[in-house]
Structures are given as structure tokens and as C-alpha cells.
Amino acid sequence: xxxxxxxxxxxxxxRAAVLGLVLVAIVAAMALAAPILYPESPWEMVGRPLLxxxxxxxxxxxxxxxxxxxxxxxxxxxSVSLTIGIVATVVSVVLGTLVGAVGGWYGGWIDDALGRLxxxxxxxxxxxxxxxxxxxxxxxxxxIIFAIGIVTWPPVARLVRGExxxxxxxxxxxxxxxxxxxxxxIIATQLLPNCAAPxxxxxxxxxxxxxxxxxxxxxxxxxxxxxxxxxTMIGQARxxxxxxxxxxxxxxxxxxxxxxxxNLVGEGLNDALNPRLKPR
Amino acid sequence: xxxxxxxxxxxxxxxxxxxxxxxxxxxxxxxxxxILRLAPGDIADVLAGESxxxxxxxxxxxxxxxxxxxxxxxxxxxxxxxxxxxxxGWSFRHARPxxxxxxxxxxxTLILMAASTTLAVGLGxxxxxxxxxxxxxxxDAVISTLALLCYATxxxxxxxxxxxxxxxxxxxxxxxxxxxxxxxxxxxGRILDIARHALMPAxxxxxxxxxxxxxxxxxxMLETLTQDYVRTARAKGLPERLVVFKHALANAVxxxxxxxxxxxxxLLGGAVLVETVFAWPGIGRLAYEAVFTRDHNLLLGILFxxxxxxxxxxLLVDLLYAVLDPxxxxx
Numbered sequence: 001x002x003x004x005x006x007x008x009x010x011x012x013x014x015r016a017a018v019l020g021l022v023l024v025a026i027v028a029a030m031a032l033a034a035p036i037l038y039p040e041s042p043w044e045m046v047g048r049p050l051l052x053x054x055x056x057x058x059x060x061x062x063x064x065x066x067x068x069x070x071x072x073x074x075x076x077x078x079s080v081s082l083t084i085g086i087v088a089t090v091v092s093v094v095l096g097t098l099v100g101a102v103g104g105w106y107g108g109w110i111d112d113a114l115g116r117l118x119x120x121x122x123x124x125x126x127x128x129x130x131x132x133x134x135x136x137x138x139x140x141x142x143x144i145i146f147a148i149g150i151v152t153w154p155p156v157a158r159l160v161r162g163e164x165x166x167x168x169x170x171x172x173x174x175x176x177x178x179x180x181x182x183x184x185x186i187i188a189t190q191l192l193p194n195c196a197a198p199x200x201x202x203x204x205x206x207x208x209x210x211x212x213x214x215x216x217x218x219x220x221x222x223x224x225x226x227x228x229x230x231x232t233m234i235g236q237a238r239x240x241x242x243x244x245x246x247x248x249x250x251x252x253x254x255x256x257x258x259x260x261x262x263n264l265v266g267e268g269l270n271d272a273l274n275p276r277l278k279p280r
Numbered sequence: 281x282x283x284x285x286x287x288x289x290x291x292x293x294x295x296x297x298x299x300x301x302x303x304x305x306x307x308x309x310x311x312x313x314x315i316l317r318l319a320p321g322d323i324a325d326v327l328a329g330e331s332x333x334x335x336x337x338x339x340x341x342x343x344x345x346x347x348x349x350x351x352x353x354x355x356x357x358x359x360x361x362x363x364x365x366x367x368x369g370w371s372f373r374h375a376r377p378x379x380x381x382x383x384x385x386x387x388x389t390l391i392l393m394a395a396s397t398t399l400a401v402g403l404g405x406x407x408x409x410x411x412x413x414x415x416x417x418x419x420d421a422v423i424s425t426l427a428l429l430c431y432a433t434x435x436x437x438x439x440x441x442x443x444x445x446x447x448x449x450x451x452x453x454x455x456x457x458x459x460x461x462x463x464x465x466x467x468x469g470r471i472l473d474i475a476r477h478a479l480m481p482a483x484x485x486x487x488x489x490x491x492x493x494x495x496x497x498x499x500x501m502l503e504t505l506t507q508d509y510v511r512t513a514r515a516k517g518l519p520e521r522l523v524v525f526k527h528a529l530a531n532a533v534x535x536x537x538x539x540x541x542x543x544x545x546x547l548l549g550g551a552v553l554v555e556t557v558f559a560w561p562g563i564g565r566l567a568y569e570a571v572f573t574r575d576h577n578l579l580l581g582i583l584f585x586x587x588x589x590x591x592x593x594x595l596l597v598d599l600l601y602a603v604l605d606p607x608x609x610x611x
Contacts, residue, residue: 117307120304121311123591125549128549128583131552131571135576216436216549241448245448249444256433256437260432263428
């Protein structure tokens with residue numbers, strides 16, 4: 001409990017990180033409120049088309065070319081962005097941790113082979129790679145998560161491998177080996193908890209990148225055609241840029257704030273989890 | 281012959297890097313091949329479906345013609361050996377070889393990437409130094425906040441917003457394209473015209489990296505400014521300008537060089553978005569078109585060649601590093 005309080009105090013020392021956390025909480029609240037405030041599909045045509053924001057209290061953010069409520073799209077988009085961002089990050093972190101842990105622990109030819117595999121995936125331009133995967137597998141929430149996870153694990157693998165190499169020779173690990181603990185048990189109960197801090201920091205930044213990647217894919221028309229995403233909204237509003245630029249501006253600002261908030265949370269976690277680092 | 285001469289050292293670095301690149305290129309090809317195999321239905325299905333009158337016999341004939349009836353490993357071997365000769369297959373949409381299509385689009389993308397990188401690195405170093413010199417003062421706060429915002433901005437969105445402001449509202453810059461058609465301009469006039477068209481896409485693509493290099497330079501300047509040799513330089517009464525630029529910056533800039541190599545990978549992804557927004561006729565826009573015409577061969581050809589580009593740029597960065605820092609024999 002005391003450790004948790006210390007953690008919260010160190011985190012709160014970074015004002016910007018607190019702001020980030022508040023913004024993330026707001027986005028999460030938007031996602032949760034979406035089905036309550038706007039039970040109908042955000043694809044539904046509900047009003048006069050191209051209503052500007054702040055004109056009609058019923059549609060605070062206006063309507064698009066087909067009379068769909070922009071506010072409903074933003075709220076439903078929040079849950080799509082957060083879901084894809086979080087699940088894709090879990091996929092990426094699990095894959096990366098697996099590859100890095102096995103390579104770092106066993107070393108030798110296994111490590112060499114996994115190292116080459118990591119090199120290959122790190123060389124391929126990750127957005128083009130994700131684009132090709134989603135286009136060829138045809139876009140859906142599942143394939144987008146798969147693609148983002150598959151292209152973003154290499155940095156996690158490198159991080160975990162490095163941590164494992166450093167921890168492997170430490171006395172407490174050698175002691176576990178000495179008493180005959182199994183490899184899997186040492187990895188799970190001794191090594192992984194010891195490199196949890198950098199993994200958590202990386203993961204929070206990764207959620208931001210995943211949300212940015214998803215919106216970029218959706219903007220290019222590779223969003224799941226069944227769900228409303230912020231990137232999809234911008235992609236569809238693009239043809240109306242000259243007359244109704246607010247349709248592009250609103251979802252863009254929301255993406256910007258969400259991504260910035262997650263980056264700030266990452267920095268706050270970094271400060272709080274690495275207390276020995278000097279404050280910047 | 282003296283084998284420690286700089287030229288020898290560089291040649292060794294190049295050779296070792298090229299040898300290390302071979303398994304990576306092979307790996308990229310295998311991954312590409314696997315993605316193609318993942319696709320539901322092959323090109324024979326697609327073509328047959330479009331012709332509308334496909335009999336099972338016709339589909340089988342198509343498969344034989346494209347070699348799709350052979351065992352998987354034979355297909356993989358054919359794919360890899362063709363790619364080694366830069367034969368990336370055939371684009372069934374454009375009815376032209378993939379390599380030829382990509383070659384025709386390479387120059388605009390290289391122009392865009394060179395302009396963005398120059399802008400981002402140059403301005404990033406200037407802003408980073410400025411912020412580090414006035415750390416925790418108002419100017420540092422302004423630069424750091426701007427960097428934070430640019431770091432989180434979707435670049436396709438900032439590109440669209442720039443079009444609204446500079447092309448639609450103010451009418452200062454063209455909203456897209458590579459050059460004004462039908463002017464018949466040549467020489468300097470044409471170069472200036474292309475530069476006018478390149479300005480917005482280059483800035484849009486540069487913003488994220490500008491933020492990155494600003495933060496990086498600021499952090500590494502703060503680090504080097506505390507080093508003993510900087511204190512020594514100050515103590516012996518050197519002018520502050522000389523201390524900052526000659527002693528501190530020369531060392532602080534090394535991480536930025538490394539980062540440029542790392543960032544080339546994501547710069548290519550950014551090019552897809554920016555080129556799509558600004559109708560810039562480069563590889564990125566070609567990739568976008570390939571997505572929409574379901575031209576899988578072309579898409580994977582682009583993925584392969586951009587991976588090769590990443591390897592080559594990193595080789596260049598290693599060389600630059602070896603020149604900048606003679607202590608390092610790039611590993």
C-alpha cells in the first residue's frame with residue numbers, strides 16, 4: 001500500500017502526466033458512454049446533412065454529408081480506438097516478450113535465429129507492412145489488431161532480451177537454478193517481474209502509436225467497414241475539405257489529444273517507475 | 281599497404297554491412313511470400329471472378345500459367361531467385377513489370393524524404409540547442425510544448441489542415457501534385473515550381489521528426505553541457521558560442537545521426553500518407569493505389585524495395601558515423 005502511495009506521489013510530481021491521465025480517463029468515459037448516449041449506430045442518418053457545429057443543440061458537433069451525427073461518431077470511435085490500441089499492444093508485447101525472453105534466456109543458436117528474425121521485422125517499414133497485411137487479409141477489427149501487433153513487436157523483443165541478459169547472471173537467478181527450479185518458472189516468477197517497469201512504459205507509448213496507426217489505416221480506407229473510427233471519419237470528410245473542413249478538423253483534434261495524453265502517461269510512468277533517474 | 285588508412289576502414293565497414301544484409305533481404309522475401317499465401321484466393325481466382333465466365337478449366341489453366349499449381353517450396357524458390365534479379369513479378373492491373381512501375385515513382389519519393397529529413401534534422405538541432413541553452417525558461421517551455429504537440433499529430437490530418445489554410449483559404453500554395461501541368465517550364469523555373477509543390481508535403485512529413493530531433497537534441501545537449509570537457513573549455517575562457525557549438529554540439533549530434541537511420545523505416549510509412557493527401561506521385565501513392573486495385577504483387581514489391589531502401593540508408597548512416605567518430609569501427 002505504501003509502495004503504491006509512493007508510486008502515485010512520484011507520478012503526480014509530473015504535472016503534464018497528471019493532465020495526460022485525466023485526458024485518457026475522459027476518452028475512456030466517452031467510450032463507455034457511447035452506447036448509452038447514442039444507442040443508435042453512428043452510421044445512422046439522423047439529421048439535416050452538413051449542419052455546422054454549435055448550431056443545433058441536438059447535434060453539438062454538427063452532422064456530416066449524409067446527416068450522420070459527428071458527436072456520435074466521436075464517442076463510438078473512442079471505444080474502437082481504445083480497443084484496437086490496447087489489444088494490439090497486448091499482442092505486440094506478448095509476442096515481443098516471448099521472443100526476447102526465449103532468446104535472452106537460452107542464448108546460443110536460438111538467440112541468433114530469433115535475432116535475425118527480429119532484424120527482418122524491424123527492417124520492413126512498419127506502416128507499409130501493416131498496410132499490406134490489412135489490405136491482403138481484408139480489413140476488420142481482428143486483422144487490424146493482428147497487423148499492428150505483428151509489425152510492432154521487435155522493439156519489445158530487443159528490450160526484454162537486453163534485460164534478461166543483464167539479469168541472467170545475477171545471484172538470485174543463479175540461486176534459483178541451483179535449487180533446481182524449472183526454466184519456465186524462473187522466467188515467469190523471477191525474471192519477468194524484474195523487467196516489468198520498462199515493459200509497462202513501452203506499452204503505454206505503444207497504445208498511442210497503435211491508435212495513430214489505426215487511424216492512419218482507416219483514413220486510407222482500410223478501417224473495419226462495420227465500425228466507426230476517427231480515421232474513417234477523416235477519410236470520408238476529405239472530399240468536403242473545401243466546404244466543410246470542420247468534419248476533418250474535429251476527429252483530428254480528438255486523435256491528437258488522445259495520442260498526446262497517452263505519451264504523457266508514458267513519461268509519467270517512466271518517472272514514477274525509475275525513481276533513481278534524475279528529474280528532467 | 282597500410283590497412284589502417286581511413287579508406288580501408290570504410291571499405292571494411294561497407295563489406296561487412298552488405299554481408300549482414302543478405303540474410304535480412306532473404307528473410308524479407310520469405311515474409312512477403314508468406315503474406316501472399318495468406319491472401320484468401322489467389323490471382324487466378326481474382327482474374328477468373330472478374331472475367332465472369334470462368335470455367336474450372338480456365339481457372340486451372342491460369343494457375344498453370346502463373347505457376348500456382350507447383351509445390352509451395354518450388355514457388356518460394358522461384359519467388360526469391362526472381363527477386364534477387366530485381367524481377368518483382370508482374371502487375372496485372374498496370375500490365376507492366378512491378379520493378380518498372382516502382383522505378384518510375386522512386387525520384388519524387390526520394391525528393392520528399394530528403395527535403396523532410398533535412399528540414400527535420402536541421403531545424404530540430406537548432407530548436408533543441410535553443411531549448412537546452414534556456415532550460416526551464418519560457419522559450420524552452422514553448423519549444424517543448426510544440427514538440428509534444430507535433431509528436432502526437434496525425435500527419436495525414438495536419439496535411440489536410442495545411443491544405444485548408446494555405447491552399448483553400450489563403451491560396452498561397454498548390455493543394456497537391458508534383459508540378460503545374462502545361463506550363464512547359466524548364467530549368468530553374470521548373471525546379472522552383474516543383475519546390476512550391478513540395479513545400480507542404482515536406483513540412484507535413486517533417487513535423488513528427490522535427491519534434492523527435494528537437495527532444496533528442498535537447499536531452500543530449502543537457503547531458504553534454506554537464507561534461508568535464510565543457511567545464512574545462514569554459515574555465516579556460518573560451519567564448520560561450522564556441523563552447524556550445526564546437527565542444528558540446530559536436531558530441532550531442534551523434535545520437536541524432538543514429539536516430540536518422542532508425543527513423544527511415546517510419547518515414548517511408550509517413551510517405552504513403554503524405555503522398556496520398558497531396559497527390560504526390562511517389563512510391564507511397566503507388567502503394568495506396570495498389571491497395572485499391574487489389575494489386576498484391578505491386579504492394580509486396582513496394583514493401584520489398586522499401587525494406588531494401590531502409591538497409592541502404594542505414595549503411596549510409598553507418599558510414600557517416602564512421603567518418604564523424606573515428607573511435608568507432610561500426611559493428
